[in-house]
Amino acid sequence: MKKAGIIMIIGSLLLLGLFKFPLWNIMLGAPQYPDPLGMNIYIQGIEGNEEFDIQNIDGLNHYIGMKTIPKVEEMWEFDVFPKVIGFMVALGVIIGVLGFFGKVSYKWFLGWFVLMSVLGALGMYDFNLWLIDYGTDLDPKAIMAYTHPDGTPMTYKPPLIGYQKMLNFDVDSWPATGAYMIFVGMLLTVVAFFVGKKESKKVA
Secondary structure: OHHHHHHHHHHHHHHHHHHOOOOEEEEEEEOOEEEEEEEEEOOOOEEEOOOOHHHHHHHHHHHHOOOOOOOHHHOOHHHHHHHHHHHHHHHHHHHHHHHHOOOOOOHHHHHHHHHHHHHHHHHHHHHHHHHHHHHHOOOOOOOOOOEOOOOOEOOOOOOOOEEEEEOOEEEEEEEOHHHHHHHHHHHHHHHHHHHHHHHHHHHO
16 A cells, blocks of 8 residues: 555645644734734644734733733643644554555554544634633623623624624634645545555455
């Protein structure tokens, strides 16, 4: 399964892009901000699109009672996620090498894909929980405490994916380069599975 093994190795190594490129991007645009504010979410932390974006977002959040953007040491995810990705890359490469030399079945390629899919789903679930907490756990003594017509406090959870209007801000939340690299890498491992299956039939 030489071809399948090589494809599996390449697919796994693409996940290393997460250590360089952002996984997600959230942008906030408003009339008073001709250049939208934005933050890039990496597996190791959160950075602004521009130098002062995080500072400006925190300033806006202060007025409506939202928490500041978390620092690396304030979220366990920024410690755990890089280790998980590193483990999955190493595991994928090992499986690919073993497949190249015919030491494991092509089914291992699919097993890696299933495991990565589960971990990815858990990661998205955790990310959404953070967005909920970030947008709903507000300071009741905020300078500007907006309420709905029925008197309930207004919340500001950014969308997990897509567009949403919040007050006078247009909020966009979309996958970034790192997420697309994960998608392509995982797709390649599926390709490796079918190529390996085909190669195994030829040997048999």
